[in-house]
Amino acid sequence: MVALVLLTGVGPFATDAYLAALPELRRSLDTSATVAQLTLTAFIIGMAAGQLLLGPVSDVRGRRGIVLVSTLSFTLLSLLCVVASSGGVLVLARLGQGIAAGTGVALGRAMVTDAWQGTQAAARFGSIASVTFLGPVLAPAVGGVILDHGDWRTVFLALTGLGAAMAVAALVGLPETLPAHRRQAGGPREAVGRMAGLLRDRGFLTHLTVLCLAIAGFFTYIGGSSFVFQTVYRMDEARYTLIFATNAAGMAGAGLLFRVLVTRLGAGPLRAAGVGASTVATLALLVVALVDRQTAPPLAVPWALLAVVVTGMGLTLPATTALAQEAGRHSAGTAAALQGGLGFLAGALVTPLTGLLGYASLLPLAAAMAVFFVAASGVLLVLARPRRGFSVTSQP
Template identity: 60%
Template sequence: MGVGPFATDTYLAALPELQRSLHASATVAQLTLTTFIVGLAAGQFLIGPASDAYGRRRLLIACSVAFAVLSAVCGLSPDGAVLVAARLVQGVVAGGGVALGRAVVTDTHAGDRAAATFGLISSFTFLGPIIAPAAGGAILAYGTWRTVFAALTLLGMLMAVAVTLGVPETLPPARRHPAGLRALGVRMAGLLRDWGFMRHVVLQCLAGAGFFTYIGGSAFVLRSVYGISATRYTVVFATNAAAMAVFSLLFRLLVVRAGAARLRAIGITVSTAGAAGLPVVALAGPHSVPLGVPWALLCAVVGGMGFAIPAATALAQEAGRHSAGTASALQGGLTFLAGAVATPLTGVFGYDTLLPMAVTMSILYAAAFVLMCVMTDRSPRRAKTLTS
């Protein structure tokens, strides 16, 4: 489940070098990130529902092998067009792994126990943004962006071995749904009409779009506005990711007592408060406000997601338990799709100031906060706890 963040964050610092190496524009360089996120969404839509009919294990193995092959193709890409296309398909198979991972947890856990498990998995998943930039920086010190993809090829091979040896089939034939596009359409349509499920997904999409705006724009904005080096940006990014990992560990410890909905409310509130401070900092300008202030605000945004992400995942999967793979596909796919739409917005309005990224993030998180308040007001009893 952590391969998506790892495959994006490892080469974030190499985007300027990638642009120069392939003689591409900044837009094409960022498209290698955007198309991967689109692929993550598409892979969840395609492979998650298929697993409800065919089981989880063999699809997990296939996705791991394909990820290794496509990583090698990315590393050998002769130009930007080939790299963008390869990243799209690589995202598809990575997204399949993410959807299948959530479905496996839902197959084997329920209620607050499932929420605690998602919190534990999230804490390891969030280590990706900590380890990946550091690993990417070490690779770039001795190699190029192509070497980064060679390392991802090795990661894919290790995943294939680990899944083959360590993940049994969790969906026996007796619990599977009918195969075919018509049956899939019926399952998806049923979940899309179910507001008890979709309210969690919509909230997750809004917060996720704000989060992806930070992921896609922070490298360019912080380096151009504050003039920090790639190494220092890696420290900023890793520190924020560490805050998210710590919050997710706290989530695992607190969720049985406090409930997933309450912890999600805390996480969204913290993230919204951090995002709301960014436009003020942007208007003041980098000469008036030192880097430490926007860094602290971004850390609050990212840290709050350590509560919000596992909570939203658990609440949505519980609401869609009867079709766990399809529910995983919709909640993950729609969230990444929202992120893919939001990621280029900062680039459209420019990287010369912090303001475009700050305004976009604050609007998205404010919308998530308002929806959360409406949901809580209308469903006070259900918002208190997550039950099986």
């Protein structure tokens, strides 16, 4: 589990660890702000590509070899970031680093599916999720501490050490979980066929749709809440960071609660509770925003409602991941690739939504979030089959 947490958690951590150093990075490399920001965009694109491309390959070649190559690649590419002499080199290194990190995310999910079944697998997803949820929150703070004693290259040097720890943990702690007799036929055509087959499967498609809609609502909050709070409530960055970190802690706590409750209640009811809580909270936020468009409600009101939204995601994400992986167990790597890749792309596409709709009031943020979470609830009510959830099973 330590190896799996590192494998799936390093990517989210590496996304944000150096954000505070972007201005310094631009000056140091004598490049533009656009190129500096491209180092982040390239990593996100790489994360999605790594999951979509190498998840299906692992169904053919096995997991362990690809995991070892990806962890070693992440370490070496992090070192390349340390010594990068230009913005272009750093962008390319970050793209490769993202591909390696995305590969780890997809294969980590697939290895859980290989090694455990039913609610035991779901419990492991809950444990992994509760740690990885904290990555984007802790990364800027840890990066800030590192920057107090170094520069942006020092941050990537720390990521190099983290990558080395991940590689050692994978080498020591992760056996091959997909034996040869369970592997799929090789070739791009077969990989596309497996993806198409999963997307035609009603159960898997339902889980994937719910996941993408919930992630879209969540990333709308991530991309827009800072603008809304700082514009509507004249909030400085430190106060907003406190709000964001508090909400993220609630999500991590919900992930731990999921770990405890899933063996008793099952993943389906816990997902329904998570999606329902987020939907009700966003609708309440929409009502609050509509009641008086001219005067902002007291800060405690949107803070509390958004905390409920984010905490609900702590149940929704691990539950939906577990259910989708169970539905796609026969091609676990491909299932993980579709979940991670398409979910990541959905989040990336909606992140600028609040900027397009406006952030002079709570209304655009609340309306956009409500659309996505109501749609997720609608998919659950119309398409999902709650009684097809899985029960407690023993480890193979």
